[in-house]
Amino acid sequence: MMAVDYGTLKKGGFMRQKQKNNFSLRLRVVGGNVTAGQLAKIAEVAEKYGDGHVHLTSRQSIEIPFIKLEQIDEVKNALAEGDVQPGVCGPRVRTITACQGNAICPSGCIDTYALAKELDERYYARELPHKFKFGITGCQNNCLKAEENDLGIKGGIKVGWKEQDCIHCGVCEKVCRAGAITVQDGKITVDTGKCNFCGRCVKSCPTDAWEQTSGYIVSFGGLFGNSIAKGEPIVPFIEDHDTLMRVCDAAIEFFAQNANPSERFRFTLDRVGHDRFREVILKAINEK
DSSP states (O other): OOOOOHHHHHHTTEEEOSSTTEEEEEBOOBTTBOOHHHHHHHHHHHHHHSSSOOEEOTTSOEEEEEEEGGGHHHHHHHHHHTTOOBOOOSSBBOOOEEOOGGGTOTTOOSOHHHHHHHHHHHHTTOBOSSOBOEEEESSTTOTTOGGGSSEEEEEEEEEEEOGGGOOOOOHHHHHOTTOOEEEETTEEEEOTTTOOOOOHHHHHOTTOOEEEEEEEEEEEOOEESSSEEOOEESSSOBOOHHHHHHHHHHHHHHHHHHOOTTOOHHHHHHHHOHHHHHHHHHHHHHOO
């Protein structure tokens, strides 16, 4: 009897269950989106090869439990017919998670799903010293809890008052939860030190009296498991897509070059030095 390569199976999304020769198959889901056709195929496979149920993971993936060892190839072939791919586990870039973003949510400041797809194509399953998780949330409501991820991305809007379009209704001051907007003597002042880029002033203004630049608030080193740590930003706001990609590249490369085997990103930063990492990210931001 041939030995079972459990490491390779896990890398391909098949995780051992406590029941002998049974596996829970993690599927590849990007940004939490699955088509109706894919769902139908997943249901069909769960009925035929599993025990008729699926599990929704905490990171927006779907798992099909009770897949038998001898049927793994059949399962992969059946799923492929419905454009469904196995996911990954182990020391590599994991599922890219995302909220619905501005394509659907009124509060969204960025297109989270488009960004999730791009990051998935760029990094998904890349081999690293340990797991690495991206999380993308569309606004300061932070439904995706960006700071729990190794690299969290939060959508934001940088604003500037357009005096000529303002009717001085005061709505922006009332909706600003950060207390960054002051209306006094017909003038509006924005305290940039208080502004958290939520965009509520822009979305509530009846006359479009705000210049707006959509961008990203990026945090590094989040961890939420056996140890808990909040990811922290290095700069308040990143204004353009290309800079964001350079920052993501730099963060993953730093982890790949400096981490010890089985060491999470946060512990690498703690050991190697946050100041050293900050220099790397600032260099990536300032490159043109």
